[in-house]
Amino acid sequence: MRIGELAERTGTSRRLLRYYEEQGLIVAGRGPNGYRDYDEATVDRVIQVRGLLDAGLPTRIIKQILPCLDKPRAIYFPDATPEMIATLEEERDRMTRRADCLLRNRDAIAEYLDAVRAYDPAGSGGAG
Amino acid sequence: MRIGELAERTGTSRRLLRYYEEQGLIVAGRGPNGYRDYDEATVDRVIQVRGLLDAGLPTRIIKQILPCLDKPRAIYFPDATPEMIATLEEERDRMTRRADCLLRNRDAIAEYLDAVRAYDPAGSGGAG
DNA sequence: TCGAACCCTCACATCGATGTGAAGGTCCAG
DNA sequence: CTGGACCTTCACATCGATGTGAGGGTTCGA
Numbered sequence: 001m002r003i004g005e006l007a008e009r010t011g012t013s014r015r016l017l018r019y020y021e022e023q024g025l026i027v028a029g030r031g032p033n034g035y036r037d038y039d040e041a042t043v044d045r046v047i048q049v050r051g052l053l054d055a056g057l058p059t060r061i062i063k064q065i066l067p068c069l070d071k072p073r074a075i076y077f078p079d080a081t082p083e084m085i086a087t088l089e090e091e092r093d094r095m096t097r098r099a100d101c102l103l104r105n106r107d108a109i110a111e112y113l114d115a116v117r118a119y120d121p122a123g124s125g126g127a128g
Numbered sequence: 129m130r131i132g133e134l135a136e137r138t139g140t141s142r143r144l145l146r147y148y149e150e151q152g153l154i155v156a157g158r159g160p161n162g163y164r165d166y167d168e169a170t171v172d173r174v175i176q177v178r179g180l181l182d183a184g185l186p187t188r189i190i191k192q193i194l195p196c197l198d199k200p201r202a203i204y205f206p207d208a209t210p211e212m213i214a215t216l217e218e219e220r221d222r223m224t225r226r227a228d229c230l231l232r233n234r235d236a237i238a239e240y241l242d243a244v245r246a247y248d249p250a251g252s253g254g255a256g
Numbered sequence: 257t258c259g260a261a262c263c264c265t266c267a268c269a270t271c272g273a274t275g276t277g278a279a280g281g282t283c284c285a286g
Numbered sequence: 287c288t289g290g291a292c293c294t295t296c297a298c299a300t301c302g303a304t305g306t307g308a309g310g311g312t313t314c315g316a
Contacts, residue, residue: 065237
């Protein structure tokens with residue numbers, strides 16, 4: 001598919017798709033006219049990238065961890081350098097902390113919302 | 129305490145502490161000489177702000193949700209406007225999705241790391 | 257009194273993720 | 287052949303979080 005369709009199907013601007021490619025997060029073939037040509041799997045890939053980006057990871061890190069994620073692995077072990085392993089471990093821990101913080105605060109928000117509802121079931125609000 | 133000590137104790141630059149104040153995330157008293165004066169609780173506050181920031185929330189949102197989080201609530205219900213409630217619900221759900229994505233990918237990384245270790249317990253790596 | 261180590265404000269710089277638009281090529285339909 | 291809807295690259299703009307530094311005040315100790 002071409003960039004327009006991919007943009008449509010992933011809810012991502014063309015600009016960003018080109019940017020992700022530039023950052024090595026997705027790959028695109030080229031038609032004889034120079035147009036980018038994406039295969040079906042790129043849709044999921046882009047969605048995953050968006051998720052990781054939204055979760056706070058920078059493209060530099062996403063690029064590193066992506067190869068370990070989507071595919072049936074086994075072929076990728078030889079690629080794993082010690083630095084790569086270290087980066088992954090570090091990032092795994094960082095993601096754990098991030099998620100903890102997120103969930104802790106989310107729970108506090110949920111608790112607050114519950115309390116508000118219990119206090120004012122009608123939901124009037126702004127009762128200055 | 130003054131800004132230097134707060135910076136030291138929270139691992140945050142003075143610049144950022146002033147920025148957080150400008151964004152309404154923390155408050156500071158002022159000494160007669162114009163120096164900022166923080167109370168003890170600000171240390172935890174700053175740490176929490178950093179956590180939320182690192183978890184991907186923008187200061188604008190953090191400012192909205194902070195009042196619901198740290199304190200023993202009950203006084204804050206009258207402040208809760210319907211828009212505020214809506215924002216909180218939205219953000220709670222967004223945080224859930226974010227955390228899910230984070231944990232899913234973290235698990236994938238962890239799984240990959242386990243597989244690598246099982247494959248190469250010695251951890252040689254880079255076996256081009 | 258001097259200097260060091262604080263503090264202040266203000267403003268410009270940077271970096272990553274993104275938007276926007278210019279200048280131009282390609283393809284298809286009329 | 288023309289017009290529109292695609293696509294290309296390039297480059298500048300924006301926005302939030304952050305760094306850096308200039309220009310200047312305060313406090314403290316030698």
